[in-house]
Amino acid sequence: MNNMKPINAFLISLLAWALPFCNAIAAGVKFLEKGEKKEPSIEKVFMWDSLGKRYQSKPDDLDIAFEFHFQNHTTKEIRITQAFSSCGCTVATLPKKPWIIKPGEKGSIPITMDVRGKVGIIEKDSTIVTSSGTVVLTTKVAIGADTSTTGGAPRRERSAEERAANLKVAAQNRQAVFQNNCVECHVKPTVGKRGRQLYATACGICHDAKNRAPFVTELRAIAKGKDRAYWDQWIRDSKPGTLMPAFGKKHGGPLDESQIKSLVVYLTRIFPRELKTKQAIEAASKTGAKPGELPLK
Ligand code: HEC
Numbered sequence: 308m309n310n311m312k313p314i315n316a317f318l319i320s321l322l323a324w325a326l327p328f329c330n331a332i333a334a335g336v337k338f339l340e341k342g343e344k345k346e347p348s349i350e351k352v353f354m355w356d357s358l359g360k361r362y363q364s365k366p367d368d369l370d371i372a373f374e375f376h377f378q379n380h381t382t383k384e385i386r387i388t389q390a391f392s393s394c395g396c397t398v399a400t401l402p403k404k405p406w407i408i409k410p411g412e413k414g415s416i417p418i419t420m421d422v423r424g425k426v427g428i429i430e431k432d433s434t435i436v437t438s439s440g441t442v443v444l445t446t447k448v449a450i451g452a453d454t455s456t457t458g459g460a461p462r463r464e465r466s467a468e469e470r471a472a473n474l475k476v477a478a479q480n481r482q483a484v485f486q487n488n489c490v491e492c493h494v495k496p497t498v499g500k501r502g503r504q505l506y507a508t509a510c511g512i513c514h515d516a517k518n519r520a521p522f523v524t525e526l527r528a529i530a531k532g533k534d535r536a537y538w539d540q541w542i543r544d545s546k547p548g549t550l551m552p553a554f555g556k557k558h559g560g561p562l563d564e565s566q567i568k569s570l571v572v573y574l575t576r577i578f579p580r581e582l583k584t585k586q587a588i589e590a591a592s593k594t595g596a597k598p599g600e601l602p603l604k
């Protein structure tokens with residue numbers, strides 16, 4: 308078993324990882340409990356019912372669905388052009404892009420947080436980019452580590468030991484993530500999903516994890532200039548001898564042709580643009596430029 312050596316070295320470094328729970332840009336946000344109702348009254352580009360929502364998670368929660376309500380109280384039309392989140396586990400959904408909000412019009416933006424395998428307090432920011440500036444919406448979920456209330460039900464969080472054990476299994480067979488218990492977090496959430504949501508559940512779970520293992524590539528850093536053939540090959544067949552699983556049916560993977568296609572389209576067309584917008588916003592917040600002055604194209 309000498310091919311396990313590098314993995315063992317890695318397991319030790321695993322123990323040294325802290326759990327860096329997130330970086331809400333919006334410090335000092337007043338949180339509204341999930342499900343609590345309030346008319347939009349907070350002004351940020353237009354009116355929102357809240358800029359932050361929180362939820363005390365139950366042990367068997369997998370996806371936490373929040374909804375942020377807004378009203379365009381201004382006298383001009385506002386276009387919502389983008390929505391993206393600080394990690395792949397959180398998805399803000401727009402019905403279309405651009406989404407035109409007429410004066411007086413009300414609407415809402417659903418934000419879903421995937422809390423599989425997570426424990427502690429998770430706080431994520433979703434940035435909504437509009438023609439009149441950006442708005443950051445923060446969602447926060449507290450996942451208790453207390454097992455006394457679960458009635459012996461299986462817990463959703465993973466301990467360092469379980470993670471290490473999973474890695475050992477994956478080192479012996481990179482397709483193991485699609486089998487046995489692994490299915491619950493690595494396959495079930497992908498069922499029926501396409502495009503961005505599929506990316507978040509199938510790929511983001513490893514590649515965008517906040518406490519990602521050091522050998523898991525930062526895809527946003529290498530995405531520039533990669534063509535369809537590149538993504539298709541990695542998704543479908545991956546490479547033997549790596550820990551990256553092959554998602555094609557031919558290798559026992561879970562994704563069908565149309566899902567793979569939707570991922571390739573997302574990764575070549577939308578993913579690089581999301582990166583550009585994200586960098587522009589980060590750069591602007593460093594120089595103190597107003598979000599409304601961002602180059603959006
Ligand atoms: C309870 C949910 C859950 C289950 C079950 C699960 N995983 Fe994961 N897995 C995750 C999450 C979440 C990550 C991303 C890293 C993190 O946040 O801990 C991950 C990451 C990984 C990685 C990338 C390396 C790393 O640790 O970051 C591998 C490989 C992996 N899982 C393999 C497996 C295998 C094999 C199984 C089954 C034996 C399995 N996982 C079961 C949630 C799960």
Ligand code: HEC
Nearest residue numbers: 484509510512513514522523524541542549550551552554
């Ligand atoms: C179980 C964790 C896991 C999942 C899920 C996963 N990957 Fe990976 N991926 C890895 C690891 C680990 C590597 C690094 C492989 C290596 O070089 O050893 C990798 C490498 C890659 C690479 C190569 C990057 C480079 O270094 O050139 C691409 C591209 C990639 N993954 C895309 C994806 C896509 C797209 C998905 C979703 C369909 C996905 N991955 C899902 C773990 C994962």
